[in-house]
Amino acid sequence: MLKDRLLLGVVLIMAFTGYSQTKNPLIAKELSEQQAWVDSIYDSMTLKEKIGQLFMVDVFSSDPKSKTDAIKTLIKNNHIGGVIFSKGGPMRQAKLNNEFQEASKVPLMIAMDAEWGLAMRLDSTYAFPWNMTLGAIQDNKIVEQVGRQIGLHNKRMGVHINFAPVVDINVNPENPIIGNRSFGEDRDNVTDKSVAFIKGMQGAGVLGSAKHFPGHGDTNQDSHKTLPTIPFTRKRLDSIEMYPYKKVIDAGIASIMVAHLNVPALESRKGFPTSLSHKVVTGLLKDSLKFQGLIFTDALNMKGASNYKEPGLIDLEAFKAGNDILLISENVPKAVAKIEEAYNKGEITETRLSRSVKKILFAKFKVGLNKYQPVETANLYEDLNKAEDEVVYRKAMASALTVLKNSQAILPVKDLDDKKIAYVELGDDSGDTFFQSLKKYAEITKITGSSATELLPKLKDFNYVIIGFHRSNDNPWKSYSFSAQDIATIEAIAAEKKTVLDVFVRPYALLKLKNTQHIEGVIMSYQNSEIAQDLSAQLIFGAIGAEGKLPVSIGDEFRINTSYETGSLRRLKYGIPEEEGMDSKKLGKIDKLMQEGLTDIMFPGAQVLVARHGKVIYEKGFGYHTYTKKQKVSLDDVYDLASMTKVLATLPLLMKRYDEEKLTLNDKLGTLLPVLQGSNKQNITVKQVLSHYGRLKPWIPFYTATFDESGKLSKKYYRTRPEDNFDIKVAEDMYLRNDYPDTIVKIIADSDLLSRRVYKYSDLSYFLFKKYLEDTEGDDLNGLTQKYYYNSLGANNMGYKPLERIAKNNIVPSENDTYWRMQQVQGYVHDMGAAMEDNIGGHAGLFSNANDVAKMMQMYLQNGYYGGKRYFSKATMDTFNTCYYCSEGVRRGVGFDKPQLGTAGPTCGCVSKSSFGHSGFTGTFTWADPNTEIIYVFLSNRTFPTADNRKLISSNLRTRIQEVIENAVMP
Structure with a gap:
């Protein structure tokens, strides 16, 4: 006995103080405390309790009580050292885990096969990419991040060891069991990915396990069903199959799982499984490769092993071969008895038993079982399905x-x-x-x-x-x-x-x-x-x-x-807030504000979109088309954008001409439009009117002049069906005289100017620019915007006259008109002046969903570039996004609205001075900030059923949402 104790001391000093080629992966930072804990536990154990530590049994958290009670019996009577959980659910497993731990004298080591995350075994948990997918990634830091997230999930579930990663090199496409579980067929890529994965997972505090030693990649057989043969030479095995193990051992892998394989080059006995071979487990893995971590058998109930010997004997053979933990024994009581019998006969020494049991206890201390805490069930589902998980998944998949x-x-x-x-x-x-x-x-x-x-x-x-x-x-x-x-x-x-x-x-x-x-x-x-x-x-x-x-x-x-x-x-991307430094929980406050808008009857429905760094990170529809609540808002639905038309249709066409040096900001209206020559508007400049500083009246109700003396629509101007010279379709069964758009321009030309130059928002210049653009370009704004912008941008939901290209049930109604058209306005522009211009106005008439508005705004943020195409230069964007009259109290840029100069204005007051956007009368708003690269789009039909509803405006809901967006930016 004295000789055995002396020998045991020498062995343990060598094993646990790094006296070998590699550092022992089971040693904790608190080595002296760890050693004392291990010794105290070991010294207090009976022989049966020590032997029990060698066994890890499997259980489904979905198993009936009779089966889980059977596990408790094994814990109490056979003192098993661990449990491997398989199929089930996280809450069931957490509760069962706690029950098992409570029943055990020595804390149990909990394991799982969670190669691509807990979802490999548990419902309601996150599934990360498979190894083959990760194998395509060139940045191994991403693989490390995946490993870390998987480790964090295991740790949250009270799992101490994850049987991952698979380090098999899948050379054989017909491999029935490895395949996608492998990082690929290149040994260096597999090795590098394995090391990265291990670093991430073990860095999260969960032990890893490289499998399936000595290599299960080049076979077309499944060891669950038979004993596969790996027929290669030792030289081949060293250079391919076993190559990753040398590297993962150096990288500190905590455990290795030995497969049930027939490898003649390593074990001369015909058909003898590697998992039971002393030459393979001890001679090769322990002695030659100097591995000091835990050695697991693959499941002993698999046909590749269980066909060899009867239950009990196979466990004894596996332990004699050098394995530390006997995984999923077919009969634990019988196996314990066989090992105890062998110990009493001297076939197994105290030194041999102590080596494995103490390694197991060292590992238990390493994962914190010396200070065991039960699994906390509060917020379990939330903790296992966080935004950070999707960030990592998306990054990995995009890179693959x-x-x-x-x-x-x-x-x-x-x-x-x-x-x-x-x-x-x-x-x-x-x-x-x-x-x-x-x-x-x-x-x-x-x-x-x-x-x-x-x-x-x-x-x-x-x-x-x-x-x-x-x-x-x-x-x-x-x-x-x-x-x-x-x-x-x-x-x-x-x-x-x-x-x-x-x-x-x-x-x-x-x-x-x-x-x-x-x-x-x-x-x-x-x-x-x-x-x-x-x-x-x-x-x-x-x-x-x-x-x-x-x-x-x-x-x-x-x-x-x-x-x-x-x-x-550089087209728009789509993802989640955390990918772009935004907090999804804070952005979730938008949902509450939108519910407030619906509850307070500010609008029947709406769309809200947020993008950052060119990525749409929030896009939702709320409510219904109308208050009848028959049709929910979808993201494909289009809204009447009203005055957002100015910056999404007319302005980009003017910017194009400016970029082509066909227009300057100092050009005078009389030069651009002969009809204005000799008028009081001939010397007003482009810069002045686009800055709303040109003394133009804010609005003229052109439609009122088309009523007769009795207050009805005059037959001089309207027909109920198209006729010669009456084919401007203002609304259903309502056709306007063809020359009335020219009359509108004439009315504007003859209108008075304001008495002095002050900031006054006006639609009138956009009627004039419409005529200028259509006269010079030879097409209407509908054709021009499609030709020069929307088609190439992929903004296929944006444009004038939506009824010509979009199903009516995807067009949100804007008003029940009781003063002019006397009908529900749906698919026709709400603005009366634009309707009288055949629904193609320079200031209104555009319809779109939020996604296509974001494309235009992103093109602006990218200084005229989008989708591989240059629309105009950065210099042009800078020229139009400049406030030229700020010193005179005019906040506007050239066409673009800009943040307020004082306290009142169009924004939350929390965006940069370089930001820009516009709003629309129907309840629409969009804004872009070059500093934060945030785009915000809000579309609603607050004018339905009547434009008298100003609750959206008085509530400042749109700017309150903007404030939520800005506050969601992470520090």
Whole structure:
């Protein structure tokens, strides 16, 4: 006995003071305290209690009480050292965890298989990208962040060890069990990703476990069902399969899991599992590789091991081989008895038992079980589903997306004005998020059909086809292949149309697609999650660039590391607030303010959008089209923008002409418009009137002159159906005389000026600029704005005369007109003057949803650049976004509204002086701030049913929301 105790002391000193090639990963900073705790626990144990520590049993938190009670019996009677939780739910597991710990004399080590997060096993938890997806990422810091988030989630659940990462090198595409669980086929990439993942997860306080030693990547068999053979030479094993283990050991991996494999080069006994081999576990892993951390068997109930010996004997064999923890024994009481018997016979020494048990206790101290605390159940779901998780997921997925082929630079989509794009969905899972995200950038038509024969006729008029291949994202083992019909459909479409194929499954799916000759673009999106779909759509349109590299080889066409970097066209991106330094909880106050607006009857419904740094981070619809509450507001609905038309239609056209040196701010109105020559307006400059400092009257009610003496509409001006010289459709069954727009200009030309030069907001100059632009450009504002801006911006919901291009039920009514048109105004401009100009006014008439308004505002923030196109120069933007008359008390820029000079004004008073925007009479508002790069859009129909409702204005709701947005910026 004295000899054994002396030998034990020498072994422990060597093992726990770093007297070897690598530092022991189980040592805590408080080594002396750790050693004392371990010794005290160990010395107090009976032999059975020590043996019990070697066992970790599995349990489902969804199991019936009879099964969970059976685990409690094992804890009390067999003193097991740990539990591995599997399927279930977080709250159930937390409560069960606490019950088990309470029943145990020595705190239990809790483990999980949570390779891509708790969602691998638990409902209502966050699923992070699979390893194959992470393998495409070039920045390993992102992989480290993923590992850290997974570690934090495990720690919150009271889990001490996560059996991750899989470090197998998936050389074999037919591997049935590894596949997407591997970082790829390149040993260096797999190793680097593994080290990064370990650093992140163990940095969060959760022990990692590299698996499946010595390497399960190059086999087409599943060790859950049989004993796979790895037939390679020792040289090959050292250079490929086992290469990552040397590096992760140096990186401090806390544990390694030994697989059930038949590896003749390492174990000469035929069909003998590596998990039971002393040569492999002790001779190779412990002695040659100098690994000092915990060694786990893979589950002993797997066929790869359990077929070898009966329960109990297999556990004894595994312990003799050198494993420390026997995972998921088929019969714990029998196994304990066999090991106890072997100990009493001297087949297992105290030194051997002490080595494993004390390693387990060292690990328990390392994870804080010396000061065990039960899992806190309050806010559990919230803590496991935080915004930070999505930030990391989105960053990882965006970095993984890989362009495999880009013939003729088909990606990203450019020149939207000459594209007619169709989307075809293949596979057996939903691609709806992908389709909806694509539609944010351009007009996309979804074409349905079950075969090429059915699809091709429907694709006749399209010149760009996006095919999305979508299969289940539930887990990495789901079927991922193309069907024969899918392949035939893809090849037939690609033979006739410019085609982009976007694959939302593992890369190996492409092995069946033998011919990609006619496919111009191929994107590997790896997974069919909603975020993957959303981000891939953003990549296609150049909002984000492609950065990933293919982590495996797909035949001869797509070799490992295949990639095309596509770059960004600086179109709007879409994401969440925390990605751009905004607090989503603070932004959530917008919801409360909008509910206040609905409750106080400020408007029937509205849209609100917030973007920062070119990314839309908040976009919601509220309420209904009208107070009848029959139709909810959707994000595709368009609103009458009223005076926002000034800065979204007329002003950009004037800026274009200025940029082309066809117009200056000092040009006089009489020069631009001959009709003004000789009038009191001929010498007023462009700068003055666009700054609302030109002495023009604020408004003239042009429509009142068209009533007869009895107060009814005069037949001199109106018809109920189109006739010669009466085809300006003011509203339903109401047609105005064709020459009345000229009369409006004449009325303005003859109108008096204000008695002195003061700041006075006026619509009148925009009637004049409309005429100027249409006369000089040879088209109306509707055609000009589409031609020069909206088509190429992808603002397909923005424009005049929405009834000509948008379904009526997607157009929000603006008023019940009881004074002129005598009908519900829906799809016709609310402003009377603009309606009399055929609904195409320079000051009003534009309709849009919030998303397309944001595109225009982002183009302004980017100083005239958007979607790969330069619309005008930064110098032009600066010229128009300048307050030239601030010293005279005029806050306006040239066309743009600017922040107030005093206390009262259009903003919250919390935006920069360089910010700009505009509001609209119907209850609309938009603002952009170059300093914070924030865009805010508010669209409502506060004028419905009557414009007399001024509650929105008096409540300052729009500027209060703006204040919430500014306060949501993180320090």
